[in-house]
Amino acid sequence: MSRSIWALPHFRWAAIAVLERNFLVWRKLMGPAIVLNFGEPLIYLLGLGLGLGHWVGTVAGLPYLVFLASGVVASSAMTTVSFEGMYSVFTRMVPQKTYDAMMATPMDIDDIVLGEIIWAALKGLFSAVAILVVAAVLGAVPGGWMALWALPVVFLMGLAFAGPAIIMSAVAGSYDFFNYYFVLIVTPMFMLSGVFFPTDSFPAALQAVVQFLPLTHAVEVIRPVIVGQPVTQIGAHLAVLSGFAVLSFYLAVAMVRRRLWV
Amino acid sequence: MTGLAKQSTPLLKSPVVQASGLVKSFGTLRAVDGIDFSIKPGQCFGFLGPNGAGKTTTLKMLMGLADFDAGSLSILGQALPQAARAIRARVGLVPQSDNLDPDFTVRENLFMYARFFGLKRATVAARVEALLEFSELTHKAQAKVDTLSGGMKRRLTIARALINDPEIVVLDEPTTGLDPQVRHVIWARLAELQARGVTLILTTHYMEEAERLCDELVVMDQGRILDQGSPTDLIHRHVESDVIELRGEVSEALFMTLRSMSAHAERQGTAVYIYTHAPMPILEFLADAPELTIIHRRAGMEDVFLRLTGRGLRE
Numbered sequence: 329m330s331r332s333i334w335a336l337p338h339f340r341w342a343a344i345a346v347l348e349r350n351f352l353v354w355r356k357l358m359g360p361a362i363v364l365n366f367g368e369p370l371i372y373l374l375g376l377g378l379g380l381g382h383w384v385g386t387v388a389g390l391p392y393l394v395f396l397a398s399g400v401v402a403s404s405a406m407t408t409v410s411f412e413g414m415y416s417v418f419t420r421m422v423p424q425k426t427y428d429a430m431m432a433t434p435m436d437i438d439d440i441v442l443g444e445i446i447w448a449a450l451k452g453l454f455s456a457v458a459i460l461v462v463a464a465v466l467g468a469v470p471g472g473w474m475a476l477w478a479l480p481v482v483f484l485m486g487l488a489f490a491g492p493a494i495i496m497s498a499v500a501g502s503y504d505f506f507n508y509y510f511v512l513i514v515t516p517m518f519m520l521s522g523v524f525f526p527t528d529s530f531p532a533a534l535q536a537v538v539q540f541l542p543l544t545h546a547v548e549v550i551r552p553v554i555v556g557q558p559v560t561q562i563g564a565h566l567a568v569l570s571g572f573a574v575l576s577f578y579l580a581v582a583m584v585r586r587r588l589w590v
Numbered sequence: 591m592t593g594l595a596k597q598s599t600p601l602l603k604s605p606v607v608q609a610s611g612l613v614k615s616f617g618t619l620r621a622v623d624g625i626d627f628s629i630k631p632g633q634c635f636g637f638l639g640p641n642g643a644g645k646t647t648t649l650k651m652l653m654g655l656a657d658f659d660a661g662s663l664s665i666l667g668q669a670l671p672q673a674a675r676a677i678r679a680r681v682g683l684v685p686q687s688d689n690l691d692p693d694f695t696v697r698e699n700l701f702m703y704a705r706f707f708g709l710k711r712a713t714v715a716a717r718v719e720a721l722l723e724f725s726e727l728t729h730k731a732q733a734k735v736d737t738l739s740g741g742m743k744r745r746l747t748i749a750r751a752l753i754n755d756p757e758i759v760v761l762d763e764p765t766t767g768l769d770p771q772v773r774h775v776i777w778a779r780l781a782e783l784q785a786r787g788v789t790l791i792l793t794t795h796y797m798e799e800a801e802r803l804c805d806e807l808v809v810m811d812q813g814r815i816l817d818q819g820s821p822t823d824l825i826h827r828h829v830e831s832d833v834i835e836l837r838g839e840v841s842e843a844l845f846m847t848l849r850s851m852s853a854h855a856e857r858q859g860t861a862v863y864i865y866t867h868a869p870m871p872i873l874e875f876l877a878d879a880p881e882l883t884i885i886h887r888r889a890g891m892e893d894v895f896l897r898l899t900g901r902g903l904r905e
C-alpha cells in the first residue's frame with residue numbers, strides 16, 4: 329500500500345507543462361535575463377581574455393582569450409544550472425508551493441523533477457549560447473560552425489548539474505543552505521576544472537581528484553570542439569556526464585518525494 | 591452534464607467515494623484512526639471537527655496526495671493509491687491555504703493549471719472565460735495574483751479547481767478568513783455546482799456553512815468519526831430542540847434549579863447554556879431574573895459539535 333520514494337521514476341510528456349510554465353515566467357523577465365547572459369560574459373572575456381591574456385599570451389597552445397572563452401562556456405552553464413536548481417526550484421517547492429498545486433493535478437513528482445531538470449539544462453544552454461555568440465564576435469571561436477557541436481554537450485552537462493542542485497533544494501531548510509554547495513562544490517569546480525588554466529600543472533594527487541569532477545569532463549569535450557581540435561576519450565567524458573545525469577535525476581526524484589509526500 | 595449522466599446511468603448511483611478502515615499515522619500520532627464513510631454522487635458531504643481532527647489529512651488521502659497505512663479507499667470506482675493520477679484528472683481540489691502562482695495573472699493561472707491537466711489552451715479558452723465570470727473575476731483577469739484580496743484569491747482557487755470540469759470538488763475550508771459577502775458568494779456558487787450534479791466534499795469550521803450546504807456530515811475528533819448524518823438528523827440525535835443562553839451572574843442555586851428543569855445545562859465562563867424540548871416553563875421562570883441577558887434560539891450544528899467534541903481547547 330505505501331509508496332516507496334525509491335520507486336523508479338516514469339518519463340512522461342506531462343513534464344513539458346513544467347517547461348511551459350517556467351518559460352512563460354522567464355519570458356516576462358527576458359530583458360534582464362538577456363542583459364545578464366550576454367553582458368556578463370562580454371565583460372569577462374574582454375577583461376580577462378584581452379586584459380589578462382595580454383600578459384599570459386598563449387595557454388596550452390591557444391591564445392588566452394580562446395582558451396578562456398571555451399572554458400567559460402562550460403562553467404557558466406554550470407553556474408546557471410546550479411542557481412536554477414537551487415534558488416528557483418526551492419522557491420517553487422517550498423515558499424511558493426507551486427509543486428503542491430501541480431500535485432493536485434495528474435502531474436506526479438517524477439514529471440515535475442524531470443521538467444525542472446530539463447528546464448535548468450535549457451537555461452544553462454542559453455547562457456552557453458550567449459557566451460559562444462560573444463566569443464564569436466570577439467573572434468575567439470576558431471572551430472567555426474563546428475563549435476555548435478559543443479551545445480548538445482552543454483545540455484548534457486546541464487542535466488548532470490541540475491539533479492544535484494535539485495537534491496540540495498529538496499533537503500534544504502532555507503536558502504542559506506545553498507552556501508555549502510556553492511563553497512564546497514561549485515566554486516572548487518569553477519577553479520579546478522581547467523576553465524581558467526590547464527590542470528596539468530597540478531600535483532599528481534590533485535590531478536587525480538580533478539578527474540572526479542564532472543565539470544572537468546565537460547571542459548575536456550567542449551573546449552576542443554570550440555577551438556577545432558580533436559577530442560580525446562570522448563566516450564569516457566560523455567559517460568561520466570551521462571552517469572551523473574541519470575543517477576542524480578533518480579536521487580532528485582527520491583529526495584523531492586521524501587520532502588513533499590505525506 | 592454530469593447531472594444528466596448521473597440520472598441515466600444506474601451504475602453511477604453507487605457511491606463516488608468509498609472509504610473503509612482508513613488509518614494514517616505520523617510517527618506515533620494516528621492522525622486518522624480507522625474511519626469509514628461513503629459519499630453518494632451529487633451529494634455535498636462535509637467534515638467537521640476541531641483543529642487537528644484529521645480533516646485535511648483525510649482529504650489528502652482522497653486526492654491520492656497522502657498515503658494511508660491501512661484500510662481501503664476508492665474514488666469514482668477506482669482504487670487508491672494505484673489510480674491516483676486517473677482520479678485526480680476527474681477531481682478538483684481547493685487546498686486549505688491558497689497556492690496560486692504569483693508569477694502569473696489571474697487568467698494565466700487558469701490557463702496554466704489547465705496545462706497541468708494536459709488540456710490544450712484552445713480547448714479551455716471558453717471555460718476560462720466562463721470561470722472568470724463564475725468567480726466574478728473577469729474585471730481582474732489581467733491582475734497579478736499578489737494584488738488580489740483574500741476573497742478574490744479564494745474565488746480564483748475555486749475557479750482553478752474547476753478547470754478540468756471535475757465530477758468531484760474537494761474543498762478544504764473554502765471560506766475561512768473571508769468576509770460575509772464573499773462567503774455568501776461562494777456558498778451560492780457551490781450550490782450552483784451541486785445543482786449541476788457535481789459532488790462536493792468540504793471541511794469547515796463554520797456550522798452555518800455546514801448546515802446550509804451539506805446533505806451529509808461527519809463529525810471527527812482525534813482521527814475518529816464521532817457521528818454521521820444529515821444536519822437535521824444530527825441535531826435531533828444529539829441535542830434538544832431549543833437552547834436558552836444566559837449571560838450574567840448565575841448563582842449555583844439558580845444553575846441547579848435550571849438543570850433540574852432542563853434536559854441538559856452547562857456553564858461556560860460567565861454564560862450558561864440550557865438545552866430543552868420545552869422552553870416555555872423555563873423562560874417563564876426566568877422572567878423573574880431581569881438582570882440576566884436571555885437568548886432563546888433553536889439548537890443548531892454548533893450545539894451538536896460542542897456536545898460531541900466538548901468545550902476544551904485542542905492545542
Ligand SMILES: Nc1ncnc2c1ncn2[C@@H]1O[C@H](COP(=O)(O)OP(=O)(O)OP(=O)(O)O)[C@@H](O)[C@H]1O
Nearest residue numbers: 590616621639640641642643644645646647648686
Ligand atoms: N505532515 C505531517 N507531519 C506530521 N504530523 C502531521 C502532518 N500533517 C498533519 N499532522 C498532524 O495530524 C493531525 C491531523 O492534522 P490535519 O491537518 O488533518 O487536521 P485538520 O482536521 O485539518 O485541522 P485544522 O482544522 O486545523 O485544519 C494533527 O495533529 C497534525 O498536527
Ligand SMILES: [Mg+2]
Nearest residue numbers: 645646647686
Ligand atoms: Mg485542515
